[in-house]
Amino acid sequence: MKLSNEWFTALSESENGRLITISGRDELTEFVQSGKFKERVEITWKYEGDDKGMPTEAQAEKMEEIQEILRKAMEKDKLSILTGVYTGGEEKIWVYYTRTTRVFGERLNEVLAPFEQFPLTIYTEVDPEWGEYLDMYEMKEWSLE
Numbered sequence: 001m002k003l004s005n006e007w008f009t010a011l012s013e014s015e016n017g018r019l020i021t022i023s024g025r026d027e028l029t030e031f032v033q034s035g036k037f038k039e040r041v042e043i044t045w046k047y048e049g050d051d052k053g054m055p056t057e058a059q060a061e062k063m064e065e066i067q068e069i070l071r072k073a074m075e076k077d078k079l080s081i082l083t084g085v086y087t088g089g090e091e092k093i094w095v096y097y098t099r100t101t102r103v104f105g106e107r108l109n110e111v112l113a114p115f116e117q118f119p120l121t122i123y124t125e126v127d128p129e130w131g132e133y134l135d136m137y138e139m140k141e142w143s144l145e
Helices: 029-034 057-075 101-112 131-142
Strands: 007-013 019-025 039-046 080-088 091-098 120-126
Touching (some): 019 131, 039 057, 039 101, 057 080, 091 101, 101 120
Antiparallel strands (some): 019 080, 039 120
């Protein structure tokens, strides 16, 4: 299975009408069908955003740095795959599908240990059918070109 780095971007709204930018990973059919990534991990970073609920430039830069460090660490041996990123409504959410949440958590702690503490919350759920990903993937038809 080859992991692509093809992404699409779409816009949505939060429940309170705030803009949400969705970045979804494309070309993951083999991973979905493999049955090896049965658990979903959502990492949420809440922040005080601008008047539109988006992060400031400094916040966005720090979030992007952490996103890339985490993605590389989690995907290096295909332990986990970053499938979607939601930004807006004063939170950023990274969605991973993983082989094991236990090892995911250990690696997350290792990777973030050198940094100051971030306001992150972690949610996990067994999702062998990739329900969240498939719901998000439907947004591709409204993607920005």
